Amino acid sequence: MVIFEWVVGVLLGAVLLAALARRVGAPYPAFLALGGVALAFVPGVPNLKLDPELALALFLAPVLLDAGYDTSLRDLRANWRPIGGLALGAVAVTTVAVAVVAKAVVPEMPFAACVVLGAVVAPPDAVAALSVLRHVPLPHRLTTILRGESLLNDAGSLLIYRLAVAAAITGSFHPGEIAPTFLLGVVGSLVAGPVLAFVYVAVMRLFADAASVIVLQFVAAFGIWIAAEGLEMSGVLTVVSFAITVARFSPGITPPRTRILSYAVWDTAVFVLNVLAFVLIGIQIGPILDRLNEAEQTTALILAGMVFLTVVLVRIAWVLPASGLDRLEFASHRRPRPGTSDAALGLKAALALSWSGMRGIVTIAAALALPQGGENGGFPYRDLIVFTAFCVVIGTLVIQGLTLGPLLARLGLEDDDPVGREVGRARAEAYAAALDSLDPQESESTAALRQEFVAALKEAKTHEEGLAPETLPADDARRRAISAARDRVLALRREGGIGDDAYYVLEEEFDWAELNVTPRAET
Structure with missing residues (x-):
């Protein structure tokens, strides 16, 4: 009963925080993060723990399916260069940079665990950025890039994450395993997702009532993730490719009333999952700090601060030079079609994009998914990784999230609609x-x-x-x-x-x- 009362109270508090965030034009995940910090120091908070194997499926599968359903393939193709650069290049560089920084700050930390930390904090969260952009007009192309990046960077970072976790646990790493893992994870997922989508569309023709249709949507999200992970494919790419395919071929089978109710339910579900993620990681911070002595707490704070600066600076260093090269190449060719990846990004747009790298639910879910129990907490330096990940989420959401709106207003970017x-x-x-x-x-x-x-x-x-x-x-x-x-x-x-x-x-x-x-x- 105590846990149920806490859940009710947390949901009420989250609704109030979200309302306050909307009033001030800030991303609601930033306020949820602050609420998670507050819970970490509230006495008597129930010690809730989530099965690590459940964390990624619970938090990522529905969020990615919802985002994938709203994704435009035409816009992704038109902006493939900046999206690919951020989703693959920026994630890889951020992972390596964070791993090097972590190894320098904590020399005794295994390098595989350092890479895990890098993969955990590498992918930005579009939910946080887009919640700010709703209050400030922004060119449609930038919104498209942020959405596309958020879908694809999760796949790259989680692939690195899984390889590094396995290496850290087993103590060995074989480069020859990378190619088959990559091929199975990427190619297999991109084939399985659309195939499952056509099966899903055929099955959904048998159901008409809204409740059954909506429940089956969630069953599909979790079931496809579980099946993909069980077959050692990428759950992210499988769910995203499934959602994009369903969005293209399902409009004729879903009645209008069901579709409208479905949108409302999914918006609510994504909000609740964000709330639960921040609560679960927030209440772990207190016990983590209790387990660390004063010297270890100092090291943890230094590492968190250095990793935060690294993820922010790497994104800026990646986006701004790429924008400059884009403008030079643009100047040497004939005028492109507006809104495509051939168009120059522009310095103001690049500044906005470089400051839109807030971390969120993906980082939290990956941190919570690290194995618990056993010697040293189950995974080497798990407490330090979870603490650092939470601090990076807090830092990016609060510092970048609360200043992104004023920055966009200052830059004066206009949406040609x-x-x-x-x-x-x-x-x-x-x-x-x-x-x-x-x-x-x-x-x-x-x-x-x-x-x-x-x-x-x-x-x-x-x-x-x-x-x-x-x-x-x-x-x-x-x-x-x-x-x-x-x-x-x-x-x-x-x-x-x-x-x-x-x-x-x-x-x-x-x-x-x-x-x-x-x-x-x-x-």
Whole structure:
């Protein structure tokens, strides 16, 4: 009962902290991190422990599936160079740099354990960065880069993490094992994810009620992660490729009401998982500090401070020179298409990107997943790694997270709203398709409906970019019109005419419009 009361109190506190974060325009994970610090020093906090083998599956599988579902393949392809550089190059360099720093500060720490620490703190967390960006207009391309980086860097860092953990536990490392592990982890995952997605889409056609569909979504997230890990593939890449594939092929099988409820449930689940992650790691800090003597506490604080500076400086050192080379290459070629990876990043954008490297739930989950028990805590220097990881998360979320908003405002970056323009143009085509679907043998109500669409299209034609107004009909005949509009927008996405961000905006509009004209019994 005591644990249940604590959970209820923690969730209430988290909601209040998140509300305060939104009011001041800060990322809510920063406030959750501060709450975790406070819990570390509250007397009487229950000593909750999580099975290390459960940590990665519990915290990462649903978060990655949710992020992967919202990812635009078109935008990823258009920005593959900066995303690949951050997700692979920056993660690798950060891991090595942190390992070298850790070995210098704590010479007796095995180098494999140092690499584990580097892999734990290497991947930034897009949830924290994007929660700031909701309050400050930012070019769509930067948001795309941050989202893409957060998906792919987890796979690279966790691959290094698993190899280093195995080396630290066994005391040996064989370079010949890297290639097969990499091939199985990457290639196998990229094949298995889409295959499982097609199976999932076929199975989901058998279910219609919202509760069953949403439960099966979570079963898929956890089940696919567990299966991938059991087959020694990458759980991250398998779940992400599965989610991206499902997002492309499932719109026609999910009723609007179920989809809207599903989005709300998943937003809540991701929030609760962030809360639990910060609570679980926060309440471990007190016992860790109690187990360290004064000299060890000093060493731990020094290591945490040095690792924090390393992850911040490495990202800046990686992004800014890459931005300079990008501009030089850009100047030597003809003008590229805006918004693509061929466009120069720009110094202001590079500054914003370099300061958006907050760490979050991935770092916490990887730290909590280290083996416990046995001699020396189960994993060499586990307490020191967990403490350092928590301090890096706190430092990046508080220092970078609370200053990112003012920095973006100071830089004056403007979003030219490509998603808004795509929405407006796609809406015009959708209205035209809806107009064509109306029965030529018009009733009085259908004639009125036709006039609404004609007026909307006329306004679109007078707009300099052909953007249609945000209006939709709402009577019984409109269900056919909405269905035709939805089909046209889906076709535009498949053809690459619009990106996923624009598609999801319109999909939500059509969902609500369809709900307005559909009896509850049919939803």
